[in-house]
Structure formats: C-alpha cells, structure tokens
Amino acid sequence: MSYNDNNGQVDSMKRDHATSFDIKRLPDSFKKFLLDNSIDPQIYTVANLPRYIRINTHLPDDKRPTLEDLKSQFETDKVYAVDGIDNFFMVQLEGTTQRISDITAYKNQAVFGIDLSSAIAVKALEIQKDDQVLDLCCAPGAKLCMIANILGKDGLGTATGVDLAGHRLATCRSMLKKYKVGEKVRLFEADGTTFQVPAPSRLGNKMIDPEESEQDGARKRQKTSLVEPFWSARLLRHDKQTSNTLYDKVLVDAECTHDGSIAHILKYEKWGWDAFETNFMDPRRIDNIAELQCNLMKQGWNMLKSGGTMVYSTCSLSIRQNEDNVAWFLNEYQDAALEKIPSFNLKPAKIKQQQGFPALQDKIEANCLRFDPISSSTSGFFVARFVKKPLFA
Numbered sequence: 001m002s003y004n005d006n007n008g009q010v011d012s013m014k015r016d017h018a019t020s021f022d023i024k025r026l027p028d029s030f031k032k033f034l035l036d037n038s039i040d041p042q043i044y045t046v047a048n049l050p051r052y053i054r055i056n057t058h059l060p061d062d063k064r065p066t067l068e069d070l071k072s073q074f075e076t077d078k079v080y081a082v083d084g085i086d087n088f089f090m091v092q093l094e095g096t097t098q099r100i101s102d103i104t105a106y107k108n109q110a111v112f113g114i115d116l117s118s119a120i121a122v123k124a125l126e127i128q129k130d131d132q133v134l135d136l137c138c139a140p141g142a143k144l145c146m147i148a149n150i151l152g153k154d155g156l157g158t159a160t161g162v163d164l165a166g167h168r169l170a171t172c173r174s175m176l177k178k179y180k181v182g183e184k185v186r187l188f189e190a191d192g193t194t195f196q197v198p199a200p201s202r203l204g205n206k207m208i209d210p211e212e213s214e215q216d217g218a219r220k221r222q223k224t225s226l227v228e229p230f231w232s233a234r235l236l237r238h239d240k241q242t243s244n245t246l247y248d249k250v251l252v253d254a255e256c257t258h259d260g261s262i263a264h265i266l267k268y269e270k271w272g273w274d275a276f277e278t279n280f281m282d283p284r285r286i287d288n289i290a291e292l293q294c295n296l297m298k299q300g301w302n303m304l305k306s307g308g309t310m311v312y313s314t315c316s317l318s319i320r321q322n323e324d325n326v327a328w329f330l331n332e333y334q335d336a337a338l339e340k341i342p343s344f345n346l347k348p349a350k351i352k353q354q355q356g357f358p359a360l361q362d363k364i365e366a367n368c369l370r371f372d373p374i375s376s377s378t379s380g381f382f383v384a385r386f387v388k389k390p391l392f393a
C-alpha cells in the first residue's frame with residue numbers, strides 16, 4: 001500500500017488485495033453473467049476494502065471531528081482526507097478492532113458511512129445552495145443525506161426523495177431525522193417512472209420561484225390533485241404542488257442487480273444462491289430491470305430544467321445496465337450532452353463496449369466512470385452525467 005500521509009490526504013489508492021472468497025463457489029449462471037459482461041470474477045475475492053465516511057456538516061464546527069479525532073477514535077493512523085471531496089475521509093480498518101459504528105463521532109451522528117463511488121455520483125450533481133434536487137430512487141438514503149448536507153441550511157434549495165418501497169422510505173426518514181438533515185427535504189412513496197410532482201414553490205414563507213404568481217397557482221390548484229408526501233419537513237409541508245418549476249438537479253441512482261456490491265453478493269453465501277438466481281439472474285428479471293432503468297431516466301429527464309444536470313448511477317457492473325443504457329439515452333434525447341465526471345483519487349476501471357450505437361462509444365469512454373474493487377478499491381459502481389441543452393439554441 002502506498003499513501004502519502006504528509007497532510008493526511010490520500011495520494012495513491014494502490015493496495016495489496018487480500019483474498020477471502022473462492023470464486024469457484026459462485027453459481028454457474030452468475031459466472032456466465034460475469035463472462036458475458038467481461039467482469040473479472042476476482043473482484044469478489046477482494047477483502048478489506050477501505051471504508052469511507054462523510055462528516056455531517058449540518059453540525060456546528062466544534063461538534064465535527066477532525067482528522068486527528070478520527071485517527072484516535074478508529075485507533076489507527078490510517079485515516080485520510082479524500083482530496084477534492086470536502087469533509088470526506090477514507091479509513092483502512094484492517095488491523096484494528098473498530099468498526100465505523102463503534103466510534104464516538106458515529107454515535108454522535110457527526111459522521112455517516114457512504115462509499116466514495118457513491119459520493120462521486122452526488123458530487124457530480126454540483127449542487128448549489130438554491131438548487132431544487134430530485135432523487136428518484138432515494139432509499140435507504142445515504143446519498144440523500146449527503147445531498148441535504150451539501151444544500152446546507154442557508155439558501156432556498158430543497159431535496160425531494162422518491163422511492164417505490166415504503167419500508168425503505170421509512171429507513172430513509174429515520175436517517176434524515178437521526179442526522180437532523182431533513183429540514184428542507186420531503187419524501188414520496190411513488191413510482192419514479194411516473195412521478196410528476198413539481199419542485200416546491202415555497203420554503204416556509206419564502207417564494208422559491210418568484211415568477212410563480214399566486215394567481216397562477218390558484219388556477220392550477222383546481223386542476224391538480226395533491227400527491228400526499230410520505231413525509232415532509234415542516235417548511236415544505238404546505239406546498240400546493242402548483243408550481244411549473246422543474247428541478248435543477250436529478251439523481252437517478254437506479255434499482256439494479258447490485259452485482260457491484262461485493263458485500264451484498266457475498267451475503268448469498270449464507271442466504272443460498274438459489275435466491276440470488278431467482279432474484280437477479282433470471283433473464284426476464286434483467287430485461288425488466290434494464291427497461292425500468294430507461295423509464296426512470298426518461299422521467300428524470302422530463303422533470304429536469306433546461307440547463308439542469310442529471311446523474312445516472314448503478315451499483316451493477318453489467319454493460320446492459322450501464323453503457324447500453326447511456327448509449328440508448330444519448331440516441332433517444334438529442335438535448336442530452338454527456339459530461340465528464342472527475343474521479344478524484346480513484347483509478348476508474350475501463351469502460352465496456354456497448355453494442356447498440358458504436359458511434360457513441362468514444363464519447364461514453366471519455367465521460368462515464370466505472371469503479372470496481374480491483375481498479376479503484378471501492379464497491380462496483382457506474383456513473384454518467386448528462387446536461388440538458390436547450391433544444392433549439
């Protein structure tokens with residue numbers, strides 16, 4: 001492992017990978033899935049990946065742990081600030097008995113765990129304090145907490161989280177409350193492929209969109225029926241859903257086969273691979289997931305302002321759910337421009353070859369990011385960022 005610890009910042013993520021899992025134990029259908037997607041099965045043998053935490057910046061400065069506090073609480077010097085992502089730290093836990101949940105900063109809600117690849121997806125939204133942000137698949141909510149944290153307490157920015165699963169949204173609500181970051185957040189239990197609630201028009205007694213007049217609102221109020229939120233912060237509770245306002249930023253962190261989440265896949269060792277095959281490897285299930293992802297991207301785009309940014313991400317490493325979907329989207333939406341995303345200290349994996357639109361391959365390779373345990377020492381993750389251009393500029 002080589003780190004430059006001069007000022008506590010990560011210089012290089014090169015590390016020796018310990019192995020813990022015999023890939024011969026993976027079921028045949030999954031091995032075929034990996035082969036079809038040119039995914040190296042060795043990624044499932046990588047153990048002791050670094051862990052990542054974000055400081056809860058809703059807390060006042062004197063309640064936030066410093067790098068030295070974190071080293072002392074983790075009982076290791078191997079804690080590093082991630083260069084380029086404020087308030088974000090990597091910790092190498094092997095050799096210590098501590099877990100993230102053991103440290104005082106975690107117990108005081110001063111830090112939360114979130115993988116660096118996920119943080120890069122949130123960072124790619126380039127959230128500003130007045131942004132209206134839509135998170136179309138928000139539960140259980142680590143990215144939504146980070147979004148709320150970046151929006152901060154000043155400004156007119158809000159976050160709207162949507163998820164189909166009520167029980168997962170309940171976890172999300174608990175997280176927002178636990179970290180006390182939900183004062184400008186609302187949640188909807190809804191299908192993201194048809195979700196049409198506009199960005200809120202008011203934050204408490206402040207107008208978010210000054211061009212939206214009361215009269216317009218009253219006229220539209222007669223036509224629209226209110227979609228009841230699953231949960232809403234007090235400041236957003238009386239939104240009449242009558243604005244015409246679309247969102248500045250949309251995150252589509254789509255439902256996927258989760259094959260990039262090594263910890264998730266290895267749980268099936270205990271649960272039984274049969275359940276994994278039924279849940280994820282059935283070809284009809286994979287077709288349906290890819291179609292769902294395209295429909296989520298479509299609706300995310302419909303709800304995005306001109307000039308706005310949409311980030312698409314999955315924790316799958318399959319071509320079908322990543323490069324193929326990006327190519328499909330670029331071909332479908334002439335107003336979509338793919339933008340390069342900084343990878344910070346991480347060394348991304350190679351972008352795979354999609355089949356549908358060969359002319360778009362160079363653009364996808366130049367702009368999208370793939371992460372995996374071997375290349376980047378993170379969970380498997382894919383991120384693409386689109387900006388909505390004016391159609392007839």
Ligand SMILES: C[S@@+](CC[C@H](N)C(=O)[O-])C[C@H]1O[C@@H](n2cnc3c(N)ncnc32)[C@H](O)[C@@H]1O
Binds near residue numbers: 139144
């Ligand atoms: C990868 S997880 C999202 C993780 C989340 N962004 C986070 O950071 O914790 C995908 C989520 O999509 C939700 N989902 C599945 N189908 C959906 C749909 N049609 N509309 C909205 N959410 C959906 C699932 O319930 C699941 O919570």
